[in-house]
Amino acid sequence: xxxxADSSLVPAFIKTKTELWEHIILQxxxxxxxQRDWVTNLANTSSLVYHSLLSYPAxxxxxxxxxxxxxxxxxxxxxxxxxxxxxxAPSDASSRLLLGPFCGKPACQxxxxxxxxxxxxxxxAFMSRRIIVVPDVEAYPGHIACDGDTRSEIVCPLILGxxxxxxxxxxxxxxxxxxxxxxxxxxxx
Numbered sequence: 001x002x003x004x005a006d007s008s009l010v011p012a013f014i015k016t017k018t019e020l021w022e023h024i025i026l027q028x029x030x031x032x033x034x035q036r037d038w039v040t041n042l043a044n045t046s047s048l049v050y051h052s053l054l055s056y057p058a059x060x061x062x063x064x065x066x067x068x069x070x071x072x073x074x075x076x077x078x079x080x081x082x083x084x085x086x087x088x089a090p091s092d093a094s095s096r097l098l099l100g101p102f103c104g105k106p107a108c109q110x111x112x113x114x115x116x117x118x119x120x121x122x123x124x125a126f127m128s129r130r131i132i133v134v135p136d137v138e139a140y141p142g143h144i145a146c147d148g149d150t151r152s153e154i155v156c157p158l159i160l161g162x163x164x165x166x167x168x169x170x171x172x173x174x175x176x177x178x179x180x181x182x183x184x185x186x187x188x189x
Contacts, residue, residue, distance in 0.1 A: 008051035021189025043101035050103035064178035070102020120144035125155035
């Protein structure tokens with residue numbers, strides 16, 4: 001079955017954030033069914049969530065719009081290129097998050113996750129392995145402003161459990177133009 005843009009439309013009968021996230025999860029399960037390529041899955045996830053939130057009145061176009069939705073991935077999971085086109089020496093990429101598939105304005109390419117040095121909501125969620133809801137990004141210590149219009153944010157760590165071990169793969173980051181744009185309903189979703 002082919003999936004298309006209509007999967008991000010939110011039906012009029014959905015009235016609460018809880019119902020919205022349940023709808024998104026069902027749409028996402030269908031969209032990702034049978035697909036195991038991580039780039040494809042992250043790209044479709046960010047697009048589905050972004051456009052679904054934009055079509056929901058609480059997040060839709062206007063002063064409370066979601067303005068960024070995407071992923072940052074742990075660079076230690078990727079091979080480091082040996083040759084750089086700019087002829088500079090490769091840096092230690094083992095302590096950074098790399099920008100992954102997203103929807104929104106261009107963003108920071110890397111976020112430092114070195115213990116004691118990492119800063120920002122994404123680094124904090126990655127290192128603490130917990131979802132962080134920030135009602136006012138200007139009040140968050142060390143916030144990294146990729147888009148100066150962002151006023152609130154939620155970041156969820158991506159944790160893979162395998163053979164009794166857990167690996168933090170990266171984070172899923174959502175930004176909003178309104179203060180207090182995200183809450184516990186979003187955290188649960």
